[in-house]
Amino acid sequence: MKLKKISGAIMLTLGAISPASAEEKTEILDEIVVTEVSNNPFKSVSQSELKNGSTSLGNALSKQMGIQANHFGSGASTPVIRGQESYRNKIVQNGSDVVDMSNMSPDHAIMVAPTLAKEINVIQGVDTLLYGSGITGAVVNVEDDKIPTQLPSRTVEGSLDTRYNTNNQEQLYNLATNLRLNNHLVLHLEGLTRHAKNYKSAGYTEQYSVENPCNNSNTPECIEAIFSDDYQENFVESKHYRYINNSEAKSKQGAVGLSWIGEKGYLGIAYTDRRDRYGLTGHEHKAHFCHIHTHQENDEYLEGINLHCEHTSINIDEDFHNHDPSQPEQYAKLKLHLKRVDLRGAIIQPIAGIEQIRFIANDSRYHHDEIEGQYTMSSFQHNGKSVRIELDHKPTQHISGRWVAQYSKDQIGSSGYEGILDKSITKLYALSAVERYQWQDITFSLSGRVDHQAIQLLDDKQLHRGKNIIPLRSMSYSTNTYSFATGIDWQITPAFKSWITFSHQERAPSVQELYARGTHVATNSYEFGDEQYDRTIHNLQIDTNVYSQFGINERLKKEKSNNLDIGVQFNHDRWQSYFGTYYKYFSNYIYAHTMDRFAHFRLIRYAQQPARFYGVEGNMSYQFTPKYRFTVFGDYVRGKLQNGNVPRMPAMRLGSRLNADLSDKLSASIEYTHTFNQNNTAYNELPVKGNAMLNAGVIYLGSLSQHIDYRLTLDFNNILNRKVYASTSYLSHIPLMGRNVVMGASVLF
Secondary structure: OOHHHHHHHHOOOOOOOOOOOOOOEEEEEOOEEEEEEOOEEEEEEEHHHHHOOOOOHHHHHOOOOOEEEEEEOEOEEEEEEOOEOHHHOEEEEOOEEOOOOOOOOOOOOOOOOHHHOOEEEEEOHHHHHHOOOOOOOOEEEEEOOOOOOOOOOOOEEEEEEEEEEOOOOOEEEEEEEEEEOOOOEEEEEEEEEEEEOOOEEEEEEEEEEOOOOOOOOOOHHHHHHHOOHHHHHHHEEEEEEEEOOOOOEEEEEEEEEEEEEEOOEEEEEEEEEEEEEEEOOOOOHHHHHEEEEEOOOOOOOOOOEEEEEOOOOOOOOHHHHOOOOOOOOOOEEEEEEEEEEEEEEEEEOOOOOEEEEEEEEEEEEEEEEEEEOOEEEEEEEEEEEEEEEEEEEOOOOOEEEEEEEEEEEEEEEEEEOOOOOOOEEEEEEEEEEEEEEEEOOEEEEEEEEEEEEEEEEOOOOEEEEOOEEEEHHHOEEEEEEEEEEEEEEEEOOOOEEEEEEEEEEEEOOOHHHHHOEEEEHHHOEEEEOHHHHHHHHHHHOOOOHHHHHHOOEOOOOOEEEEEEEEEEEEEEOOEEEEEEEEEEEEEEEEEEEEEEEEOOEEEEEEEEEEEEEEEEEEEEEEEOOOOEEEEEEEEEEEEEEOOEEOOOOOOOEEEEEEEEEOOOOEEEEEEEEEEOOEOOOOOOOOOEOOEEEEEEEEEEEEEOOOOOEEEEEEEEEOOOOOOOOOOOOOOOOOOOOOOEEEEEEEEEO
């Protein structure tokens, strides 16, 4: 069997795929390559686009339809896909779990390097169940070459990349290379270093309150009063900045991998070490003076517990915390470190009836410190192990399929003054499968997944519940979840295709949603997990009838949703178009409910109530001449709770783009995107202004020799220098980067 046939089979990442089951086609959709495999489309961001994009995953994907980013300065961002974020999206690396703390909070970086990736696949539809349950957004699979799966054509192959940003003086260097040691062994080496200073916005005014006129009440009238013109004039002091303070970021990553590649498959191992340090933009020092007060009055707005903010409420270190606000700020920073070992292998046709078996395992050690000045306020740890076995049965004339068994063990905890999570172990056992039946031009797909999740607390702390004393070690949570999906893809004509997918998804509550309690300064919040809140209310014997006015369930249950996705795609001659619409109904959506607010600081509790999401996305392009193509695109999503709106929802976007292939070596583009105001805000949220973004870019391709090519890029971003705010972010009041020029150069050898 030829090596190219082996490597082609190994690199397929969408379930139930065989060269005999469908003919692959590649089409361009809004500068996203949509690859049809077994008549199941998914989105893929190419390596060339990633090399000139952001180093954080959310920002790297934010220009794609249906995807925006939950920004957190220059150091971190997470993707928001069709209004879904965090646990409803699954981030994997070469099909294996990513171990970090990014699901817990958007200020925690996702520990992958988009600029070193070969491509990023955004997988939706029936195949999401092969990776996890409750994935109502998408699976984001970051594929790299740390473990090579095919022999290089030459002894040495690789790339060297560098770029510079004029706004924050970002300097980035990437190196990735594969060395062919002999006819079977391949060594992979890669490294990344990045340094960015504070970025400049189109203008930023930082404000802080010198008096709280609402006396710590969170009524809508008082929230409105805080942001009234009279209050801003008399009780708010302002500082005007050209640069966004504390937005600098540093990253370093190194990896080494070794693979043995033969005619029947491959086996490889890789080690990765990554370190990040960046500022927590938008950190508010006054959060240290906020604590909780409890109430038993019949006040419909207090919900039993509310914030009380004053300068004398906390005395951890009087000299450090109770300083005059006019003095220089003690900026908060994050220092992250990940050590990860990956093991992967595949065997082609090991026995009769089996097309491929793929084995994936990883062992990761993650740690980060949250630092203010010389003080480490809290430390977070996440040690994770996972094993995944994929089996593709031999396809027949009409049927193909993949079966997956998965196990993971995650130990998570935090310590320190702002440590909000007790130590715990979460174990997950899962079985999933997808099968497809091809009948003429119609493909029927069916997938299912069963998960068992068990959480055990490990701390030796004790809780007082009435007259009883309960050790944390005796607290546990376990449940089973059951999910399924079905879809129909119809190739109506060679140019016209449509599909419809329905899924029922179930998701168990996370450790954070159950057990968090404490101040989380990065997101300007005091968090209550469901179990912690229940214990606090029970101990204080507070009446919880007030929950009913918000439609909130008092105890978290499995999150259940029913999801419908419909899409059409047309590609003929000079025309290319795509249109998709979707509807998601949650019978008990888990979300961060804002119970109280002081300026930008929130008291939140993880709660549940029914919710629904619906939206549309699409594009249409026309090739005027062989050189010029014009595209219009847009997306919109709406999220509603039973009582109110879902927090931090993406705003509607509409835009247009002109691409020009000026020669075989030179291409250019110009793009205008209008983001509308987001006025459909949640309880205690403020509206977010829209913006107009004008970007342009130039790419030049050349050759230095027969085996050495180069690529020069020049990108002009936010040319109009507009103030850009993200409604998806906890820091929606802080503008993103202003006008900037990014110069890049790559050498491929």
